[in-house]
Amino acid sequence: MEQEKDRLIRGMAFDGKVRAFAVRTTALVEELRTRHDTYPTATAALGRTVTAAAMMGAMLKGDEKLTVQVKGDGPLGQIVADANAKGEVRGYVYEPHVHLPSNSQGKLDVAGAVGTTGFIHVTKDLGLKEPYRGSVPIISGELGEDITYYFALSEQTPSAVGLGVLVDTDNSVIVAGGFIIQLLPGLDDSEISAIEQAVGQMPPVTSLLDQGMELEEMLRWLLPDVKVMDEMxxxxxxxxxxxxxxxxxxxxxxQELQNLMEEEEETEVVCDFCREAYKFTRDELKELLEQAKS
Ligand SMILES: [Zn+2]
Incomplete structure (x- = not known):
């Protein structure tokens, strides 16, 4: 079956006082699963992280890019996701072979795999001398709430974040996606409670996507007057x-290069983000070494 392309939409509601993002990341998360051989709970945790990163990347401009690092005390170790304003995303998890029994709601136990203590770090390269860095403690480990907390604390933007990954019995990804709703200044209390109520009543993102709901419909569910501005x-x-x-x-x-040359017939360097292997023979290393000396 031809995999549908992943897309993201950006919209505004309440006369520009609310901005909204919705994304489908099914193909991206499936690509990461096959590249990194993640087990279901790891797939869900990595998938939620890259889904959040994809939407945060869409908030950037031009050549700006960002990295989200989730450093919890759970068996996954660390999760790293990179995204940019062009919709390009990559990510990996230190321990991809993590799968835990389902939690009490019968869902993949993302918090158990991530851990409930630790930090989320967001680093933005905005083309300035120093990158922007924001860090918040992990409060739930389910990641949606944690990213919500990051926006509130580090960016002073009240937000609602939904992230989800649905994994099949053969471990492949059925659907993945999410939304971010951000409340900008100027909303009155009744508008805020209407949004909060809609968010609270919304079914999980994965059920909506699995039913074939389009991203536009998903946003309209939350914000009936939403106007979609663009998509990527x-x-x-x-x-x-x-x-x-x-x-x-x-x-x-x-010295280290010399050691590698002496110890190994061939040196292999594997990219953490995509598992691509780069191989160097002794002669190629020797050449590199000579370049370094000259
Ligand atoms: Zn790579």
Whole structure:
């Protein structure tokens, strides 16, 4: 079956006092699952993280990009997701082979895998000298609430965040996606409670997407007067290259490169984000070493 392309829509409601994002990341999360061989609970945790990152990337402009790091005390170790304003997303998890029994609601136990203590770090490269950095403690481990907390605390923007990944019995991804609703200044109390009520009554994102609901309908469910401003494609993309790996090897220093050359017939460097393997023979390393010396 031809996989539908992932997309993201951005909209406004309440005369511009609410901005909204909705995204489908099914193909992206399935691509990550196959590249990293994640087990279902790990797939859900990584999938929710990259889904949030994709929408946060859509809040950027031009060449800006960001990294979301989830550092919990659960068995997954760390989750890392990169996204940019062009809809390019990548991500990985330290321990992909994590699968836990379902939680009390019969759902994948994301909080159990992430952990309920730790931090979420968001680093934004906005083309300035210093990157922007925001960190918040993990409050739930389910990630949707944690990203909500990040927006409230670090960006002073009250938000509602929904993230979901539905995994099939063969471990493949059925649907993945999410939404972010952000309340901007100027809303009155009755408007805020209407939004809160809609968010509270909304079925899980995965059930809506699984029923075939379009992103526009999903936003309209939450914000009946929403106007969709634009949309973009979301896709997996890794920025690694042989040249970058060469630079990393050189940064190890002469002695370390010399050791590698002596110990290994062939040195293999695997990209954490996409699992692409870059191989270097002794002769190629020797050449690199000579370049470094000159
Ligand atoms: Zn890569």
């Amino acid at each position: 494609e979301i896709k997996f993309k890794c920025s690694c290259s042989r040249e970058r790996v060469e630079r990393t090897l050189l940064s190890l220093g002469e």
